[in-house]
Structure formats: C-alpha cells, structure tokens
Amino acid sequence: MSELINRQYYLAARPKAFPTPEEVPFRDVVVAEPGPEEVVIRNLYISLDPAIRGWMSDTPNYIEPIAINDPVRSSVIGRVVKSASDSFAEGDIVMTVGGWERYTTAPAAALNKIADMPGIALTNYLSVLGPTGLTAYFGILKVGLPKPGDTVLVSAAAGAVGSVVGQIAKMQGCRVVGMAGSEEKCRWLTEDLGFDEAINYKTCGDYQQAIQQACPEGVDIYFDNVGGEILDAALLCLNKFARVAVCGWISSYNDSDAPGPKNLWQLVAESVTIQGFVVLDYLDSFEEAIGQLAEWVMTDKIKFKEDIVDGLDNVLPAFMKLFNGTNDGKLVVRLEP
C-alpha cells in the first residue's frame, strides 16, 4: 500500500495567551497501518471551537487537556481511506474526534457514519447539527428552562451557539435580546433571525444601561458565552429566580489571571442559578436533538452561517478569528477545496 504522509499541528508548549506558531507548530509523519478495529480517515473538514483553547491549558477541564506533543484535538469529518474494521469501508464519510491534521487514525467505536440528508451539507454536522448547535439546544432548553414571556439575553449572539439559542428561544415564546460586536451582526440578528433587539457591545457604552434599556422587564435567562464585564453587567439586570446558562467564557480563555465576576452577590439577592454545562452531559439525547435541529433547518426555522477557511496551513490564523471576533459563523477548515 502507498505510504501516507500526515501533516499535523501539535502542542509543543502550553500557550500563555493566544497560541503562537512556536507553541503549536506542525510536523509531517508517516501514517501507520491501522491496527485491529482501527480506521484511517482523510480529513475533509476540521471544526474550530473556543473550547479547544481550554484543552491547550493544563487546568482541570471536562475532558483531559491535550498532552504536550499530541496533535491539537478537534472534531473532524473525513473519508475512510484504510479500514481494519468490518463496520467501515473505504469511502464512508464519518465524524470523529481527531486533530488538526490531514489523516486521523481512530478506533471504529469512536466513529459515527454521517447520513446523507436532503438540504443538509456535510459541514452542517460540525455546526448547527454538531457541537455548537447541540450546545445551543441543550443550553437553552435544559439549563435555561424558557417559559413563554421570559426575556432571554444572549451574549456572542451572532456566534454559532448564540444565534441558535436565540432562534430556539423565540420558538418558545420568549422575548430575545442579543449582544454582538458589529452593526452588521446586529442587523442579521434582528432582520434575519427574528431577535427582538440587538445590542452592539462595541458602541453601546455602559453595558448595564444598554441591557436595561433593551430588557425593560429584566432578564429571566442569560445565556452567557463570554463571561467578563458583560457577565458582571448582566448579573445586575437579572430578575428573581433567573437562570444563567454557561457553556464557556471566551473572554478568559487567553487570560489565566482574569478576575472573576464582581457582582456574583446577585446570586443571593435574586435567588439566581448559574449552571455550567457541556454538550456531553446530554449524550443520551443527542439523536433526538439532532433530529429536531435537522427538521428546523430543513423547514428554515433555524438559520445559521458557516465560515469556511480553506487549507490546513491556515488552521492557526483561522483559530484566532474566534478570539478577535472576525469569524462570520461557525468556523470550519476545509482541507480539500
């Protein structure tokens, strides 16, 4: 059989802030033949998510940190090129946890075949039907517990998670206010996605005032994607028994000395619940959730954007877009144009 060369980005050192090419360099290695029940896939798409930055640190996390010298971990979609398992044949399209690399070798048990559905693109399995869409689904429905008439505030609302959170909350009869970082994003929220109001956090001035103006009856659910100062301001706008759903704090991933929220005493003042969660907590309900999300996508009830960057060599600069807010939708690297 022909020898396959795998270019892979690996963790040479734990980044202190934004990962640099020195901390995350690449190497070319020969792909070993798959062992029993192993499968080699050639990656077509790599998902870039803020959580990956968390795995690069060695602080405790919901899954193990990436070990030094290991490839950077990522969800991938690929085509099977070598299989030592009866369950997968060459040419099958599968999704798995792989790396920032051209080829991933994984046990057959860790692969999921991807069904070809009308109106659903392959990349959708990394976005609206993947971790970000599922995070939105479980976060708003199982953690936020929306009731008709509730006011729902969403930070990073034009992001892959936030935009789906808001659209699901609208379907639950909530008033939905999103925060985003440009006029264009804000227009997308209100004009295309049906958000009731949008706050441009870069130009709104005082966060607390802006939230209070957009949420005159207070906030019942805050879906928090960012932490930091916006969380502190939102805490001051919460109604009695409000719920705060937290799936990650992008503002502190690159700053391990970031101070915690100062206004956390609001928890007691308004009997607030702050609940952290990760999508894996709801593994048992994935199938049901993907089915529901796919139906919403096919019937145009959920709109979404994907930001597809070409070329494995661009993976690190593409990853940075998540942290400077320049990505326009769920960020995916396409390896074969």
Place this chain on the structure above:
Amino acid sequence: MSELINRQYYLAARPKAFPTPEEVPFRDVVVAEPGPEEVVIRNLYISLDPAIRGWMSDTPNYIEPIAINDPVRSSVIGRVVKSASDSFAEGDIVMTVGGWERYTTAPAAALNKIADMPGIALTNYLSVLGPTGLTAYFGILKVGLPKPGDTVLVSAAAGAVGSVVGQIAKMQGCRVVGMAGSEEKCRWLTEDLGFDEAINYKTCGDYQQAIQQACPEGVDIYFDNVGGEILDAALLCLNKFARVAVCGWISSYNDSDAPGPKNLWQLVAESVTIQGFVVLDYLDSFEEAIGQLAEWVMTDKIKFKEDIVDGLDNVLPAFMKLFNGTNDGKLVVRLEP
C-alpha cells in the same frame, strides 16, 4: 397611657466597611400610639445576622436596603404592650421583623404568635427554628439535593447555619466535612455534632490541599457561607454535577471591591450548578420545616449553640462578632436579663 421612650439604632450613613457608631448611632424617640390594626411590642430578643450588613448597603438585594435614617432592620421577639388589633392582646409573645430598638410598632398582619413548646426556648425561634435554621434546612435539602454517599463541604460550619446544615446532611447519609476557625470549633463539629472531619481554616495552610485531603472522593455539595478564597479553593475540588448552595458571602459584605472568584470556569469544567437562595423563597414550606426542625431539636438530633449578649447598648459591638468570628453560636441580643 404612659409615654414609652424608644431607644433605636438607625442608619445615619451607609457603612464602607464595618459599621461604625457614627454610621449607626442611636436616638431616643417617643413611641406613637398604635394606629388601627397596629401593635406595639417591647422587644425581648434581637437577632443579629450577617445579612443585616447587606441591607445597610444600597446595592440591589432580596429585600429593600435599609433607608437612611431608618432603624436597622432585624428579626425580633417581643411582648405585646399596646394593641389596636383584636388578634393580639397585651402579654402575647410574638416574632416580627423589627429593628435594633426597644419597642417595635408593626401591623398585626406582620406578627407571628410564638407557641410555648416543651424543650424549646424563646430564643430558639431566632436560631434553630428561625431564619438560620430554616436557611440551613432549605439550603441543604432543596438546593443541595443530598444523596446518600455524597460528600458535603460546609464553610463557617460552626456557625448557626453551617452547624445545622451538617447535621441535616448527616441524617441524609452524607459524608460531612466542616471548615471552622479554631480547634475548639473543629472539635465541637466532630465530637459533638457528628461531622466526619473538620478543617481549621486558620491553621490548615493551603485551602485546596486541605479540602482535597478531607474529601478524597471530591465534593458533591458545597454549602458556601463565606465566598472569597475558600470558595475559590472549593471550586477546584468539586465533582461532576456538584451543587454549590449560596446564602450569603460574609467575606465580601464589608468589602465592596472584593474581587470575584477566579476559578468560576470550574462551572463548565464539571457542569456545576451554583444557586443563590434566601429563606423567603420557601415561605410556603415554613410551617412544615419548623415542625421538622422542632422534632429534631426535641429528640436531640440537632444540637446548636446560642450566643446571647445582654443589653441593647451592646448591639453594635455584638454585631461585629459575626465578622471577626468571635461569636459562639447564633448571636442574639437580650434586652431584659
């Protein structure tokens, strides 16, 4: 009728740190005759609680801040001396929200008659059967949601709330670890109250290490009375799906610039729920809870301490004991020795 003179401590200015006699001075005023459906009571006992410090600030809270020039608000037990209501007669013993004052005038609807129960002292209604006991009861049972085998960590464990939390958790089949500020308090927890272990936070060195040693299987429920550095350390010791019950953060009441917890990202790492609550959230279940607590007290299943300070003139120095940890049990001021 004879004229009654009311000495009352009032809020002259909002304290920046520990309240001073300049910020909380007293005045002597004539008690007005009760209006229709009003009752005047001569206070026998005044309850001193950390929450009162919160009400002295003008930040949003679960009840209105104390207005400037108003008496400092407090739970009181008193004897009716004048009644303009058919529901109360002179000599009745009642509990209500009053002030740091000799006489309280209150609407009859805000008074609760206190039943004379064998084995229950009047002061018990301000401690184990009052706000602190009820806070413990609802906090551990309704917020903590203990399961047999859970490890429960309690800060300020020798306090009026924490000591009852731990004893109820033991009855639920949990392993209970308390943190307290002296060897004597720690001995009381383990030898008299049945805590499995106690940590002296003043001598234990690194909090995180001490908690990990005392809780080798991690913490499932953290009942947090103090916030600050102990919360930050406890966050690093939580198990997956842990619950943190918060009824007030004594470490930050006197320091409005206290930084928030740095390790709050643990919420996402371990899918933790932090829930703030106040005892009033459970008003509908007070009767049931008091009945259960009284039964536990009478059958010696719950032990407790009361720290009774004599004299209204000592109310402010007595209040300080809550913040320097020198009170020994639920703090109550007795007006008539």
